[in-house]
Amino acid sequence: MSQVIQIQDVRKIYRMGDIEVPALNGVSLQIEQGEMVAITGPSGSGKSTLMNIIGCLDTPTSGSYILDGVDVSKMSDDQQALIRNKKIGFVFQTFNLLPRTPALDQVELPMVYAGAPDRKQRALAALESVGLGDRVHHRPNELSGGQQQRVAIARALVNNPSIILADEPTGNLDSKSGVEIMNIFKSLNRDKGLTVILVTHDPNIATQAQRAIRVRDGMIVNNGA
Amino acid sequence: MTFIESLRIALRSLGSNKMRSGLTMLGIVIGVMAVIAMLSIGRGTQAAITSQINSMGTNLLYVRPGSTQSSGVRTAEGSAATLTLEDGEALADLPNVVAVAPQVESFGQVAYLGNNANARVLGVTPEYQDALNANVASGEFISAANVTARSAVAVLGSEIANTLFDSADAVEQTIRLNGQSFRVIGVMEAKGGTGFMNADTQIYVPITTAMSRLSRSGQFRGGNTVSVINVKITDPSMQDSVVQSISDVLRERHHVQFQDDFSIQSQQDILNTANQVTGTLTLFLGGVAAISLIVGGIGIMNIMLVSVTERTREIGLRKAIGARKRDILVQFLTEAMILSLAGGVIGVLFGALVAQIISGVQMGTTTLNTVVDPDSALLAVVFSACVGLFFGSYPANRAASLRPIEALRFE
Numbered sequence: 001m002s003q004v005i006q007i008q009d010v011r012k013i014y015r016m017g018d019i020e021v022p023a024l025n026g027v028s029l030q031i032e033q034g035e036m037v038a039i040t041g042p043s044g045s046g047k048s049t050l051m052n053i054i055g056c057l058d059t060p061t062s063g064s065y066i067l068d069g070v071d072v073s074k075m076s077d078d079q080q081a082l083i084r085n086k087k088i089g090f091v092f093q094t095f096n097l098l099p100r101t102p103a104l105d106q107v108e109l110p111m112v113y114a115g116a117p118d119r120k121q122r123a124l125a126a127l128e129s130v131g132l133g134d135r136v137h138h139r140p141n142e143l144s145g146g147q148q149q150r151v152a153i154a155r156a157l158v159n160n161p162s163i164i165l166a167d168e169p170t171g172n173l174d175s176k177s178g179v180e181i182m183n184i185f186k187s188l189n190r191d192k193g194l195t196v197i198l199v200t201h202d203p204n205i206a207t208q209a210q211r212a213i214r215v216r217d218g219m220i221v222n223n224g225a
Numbered sequence: 226m227t228f229i230e231s232l233r234i235a236l237r238s239l240g241s242n243k244m245r246s247g248l249t250m251l252g253i254v255i256g257v258m259a260v261i262a263m264l265s266i267g268r269g270t271q272a273a274i275t276s277q278i279n280s281m282g283t284n285l286l287y288v289r290p291g292s293t294q295s296s297g298v299r300t301a302e303g304s305a306a307t308l309t310l311e312d313g314e315a316l317a318d319l320p321n322v323v324a325v326a327p328q329v330e331s332f333g334q335v336a337y338l339g340n341n342a343n344a345r346v347l348g349v350t351p352e353y354q355d356a357l358n359a360n361v362a363s364g365e366f367i368s369a370a371n372v373t374a375r376s377a378v379a380v381l382g383s384e385i386a387n388t389l390f391d392s393a394d395a396v397e398q399t400i401r402l403n404g405q406s407f408r409v410i411g412v413m414e415a416k417g418g419t420g421f422m423n424a425d426t427q428i429y430v431p432i433t434t435a436m437s438r439l440s441r442s443g444q445f446r447g448g449n450t451v452s453v454i455n456v457k458i459t460d461p462s463m464q465d466s467v468v469q470s471i472s473d474v475l476r477e478r479h480h481v482q483f484q485d486d487f488s489i490q491s492q493q494d495i496l497n498t499a500n501q502v503t504g505t506l507t508l509f510l511g512g513v514a515a516i517s518l519i520v521g522g523i524g525i526m527n528i529m530l531v532s533v534t535e536r537t538r539e540i541g542l543r544k545a546i547g548a549r550k551r552d553i554l555v556q557f558l559t560e561a562m563i564l565s566l567a568g569g570v571i572g573v574l575f576g577a578l579v580a581q582i583i584s585g586v587q588m589g590t591t592t593l594n595t596v597v598d599p600d601s602a603l604l605a606v607v608f609s610a611c612v613g614l615f616f617g618s619y620p621a622n623r624a625a626s627l628r629p630i631e632a633l634r635f636e
Binding site: 055057077078082086092096098114155 | 227230237549551552629
C-alpha cells in the first residue's frame with residue numbers, strides 16, 4: 001500500500017503581534033491509501049491546525065507535507081485551491097451548503113471550479129450513492145440535517161478525491177443520523193477504498209476508525225499504528 | 226469557471242435578496258435616467274437652434290460694417306457707418322448671388338390702443354423676403370413702391386401681432402411706432418424662435434422709412450448707411466468664391482488699403498458658434514446628472530461590502546472546494562456589473578420616457594425640446610457599467626483575498 005499522506009516534522013507557529021504561539025511542534029505522520037483514521041484531541045491541542053494543513057487550507061511554518069506524491073507544503077494560494085479541488089473532499093460539522101441552492105447544484109459546484117464535463121450526470125450519480133437520488137432538486141431548508149450532511153458528502157466525493165477530510169461530521173446531528181453518516185463513511189472506505197480522515201473529539205466516533213491518532217499540545221502522543 | 230456559470234451564480238445570489246438588489250439598482254436607474262433626460266434637453270436645444278438658423282436659409286452671407294478706428298483705438302465691430310444702399314446694389318450684380326437685402330436695425334416702442342411692446346425694428350427692402358425665407362401670413366410684404374415713397378407702413382412679426390391685436394386682424398389697422406403712425410400692411414408667418422434670435426417679435430418697415438424717420442441715434446438718420454447686407458447665394462458650395470468677389474467689390478468701392486472696413490459672416494459660422502454654445506450646455510447638464518450616477522455607484526459598493534461580510538462563510542466554502550482567487554473576484558464583479566448594467570438599461574428606458582414627457586413643456590417663453598440620440602444612450606450604459614466595475618472591484622477584491630480557514634470559521 002502506498003502512503004497518501006506523508007507529514008515530516010511539521011511545525012506551525014502563529015504570530016499574534018509580537019507573541020509567537022506554537023500550534024504544532026514537529027508533527028510526523030503517515031497515512032496509507034485506503035485507511036480510515038480518526039484524529040482526536042482536546043480543544044487547543046493543535047488538532048484543527050493539523051486538519052487545516054492536511055486539508056491544504058493552511059501551510060506549515062516548517063517541515064514537509066507530501067500529499068499523493070506531491071509536495072504541497074510550499075504552494076501558493078491558487079495552487080492549493082487546485083489541490084483542494086482535485087484531491088480533497090471536505091465534510092464540515094455545519095454542512096456548509098450554499099443557501100437557497102438545490103442539492104444538484106451544490107454537488108456540481110466543485111466540478112464547476114474544475115471545469116469538468118458531464119457535471120449533471122456525475123452529480124446525480126454522487127447523490128444516488130449517498131441515497132439522495134429522490135432529493136436532487138431540494139434546497140437545504142427542505143432537507144433534514146442528516147440529508148444535508150449527505151449532500152455535503154456527495155459534494156466531497158464528486159471530483160474523485162484522494163482523501164475525504166471530515167471535521168466533526170456528526171457533531172450537529174442526532175444520534176440516528178450520526179450513525180447513518182458514519183455508515184456512509186465506512187462503506188466508502190470499505191467498498192471503494194477511499195481514505196477517510198475524521199477529526200473529532202467524540203471517542204465513539206474514534207473507535208469506529210481503524211486507527212486513532214491522538215494529538216496533544218501540538219504533538220502526536222499516540223499515532224495509533 | 227465559464228462566464229455563463231458566474232452569471233448563473235451571480236443571478237442566484239442577487240435573486241436571493243430581491244429587495245436589496247432592486248434598491249441598489251434604483252440608484253443607478255435614477256442616475257442614468259437623469260443623464261439621459263439632461264442630455265436630451267441639451268441635444269433638443271441644439272437641434273432647435275440649428276433648425277431655426279437653417280430656416281433663415283442655409284446659403285446666406287451677412288456683410289457687416291467693420292469697426293472704426295480713431296487715433297488708433299478700435300471700436301466695436303459694426304460700429305462704423307461704411308456700408309451703404311449703393312454697396313448693396315453693387316453686390317446684386319455679382320455671379321452666384323440670388324438676392325441682396327440690406328437692412329437697418331433699431332429698437333422701437335410700438336403701441337395699438339392699450340397694448341404696447343418693445344420690438345426690434347428692421348428697415349428692409351422687398352428682397353428681404355426672398356433672402357431670408359420670410360413669408361407673410363396675411364396682407365403683403367414691403368413693396369418697392371413703399372421703399373421709394375418712404376411710406377409709413379409696417380409688417381408685423383406674428384408674436385408682435387398677437388401682443389397688440391390679440392386674435393383680431395391687424396392688417397389695415399394703424400399702430401404707433403416711436404410716436405409716429407404706421408399703417409399695418411401685413412403679418413408674417415410664425416417662424417418659432419427663442420430669445421435673442423426670435424424673428425416673430427420683429428417689425429418690418431421700408432428701409433428708407435427707417436433711415437429717415439425712425440433712427441434715433443443719428444447713425445442712420447438722413448444718411449444711406451445700413452447695418453447689415455444679407456446676401457443669398459445660389460449654393461453653399463459657392464460660398465468661398467462669392468465671399469472673395471464681395472470682398473473685391475467692397476475693397477474697390479471703399480478704397481481699402483490695409484484693413485477691411487467690413488466683415489463677412491456665413492450662416493455656417495453662426496451655426497458653428499451656436500453649436501459650440503449648446504455643446505457646452507449639453508456637457509454641463511450631462512455632467513451634473515453624472516454625479517447622481519456616481520452616487521448610485523457608491524450605493525453598489527456599500528451593498529457589495531455588506532454582502533461580502535454576510536457571505537463570508539460561503540466564500541470560505543467556495544475556496545475550500547477549489548475556487549481560486551480569480552473565481553471569487555469574477556463572481557462578485559459579475560454581480561456588480563449585473564446591477565449596474567441592468568440599472569443602466571432600465572435607466573435609459575425611463576430617461577427616454579421622461580424626455581418624451583417633458584418635450585413640449587413651456588418654460589417661460591421657450592418650449593422645451595428633447596432629443597434622445599442612441600449615442601448618449603450607449604454612452605450612459607457604458608458609463609454605468611464602468612461605475613459598476615469601479616465600485617464593485619474593491620468589495621470583490623476583499624472577498625477574493627479572504628483566507629479560507631478564517632472565512633470558514635466566521636460566525
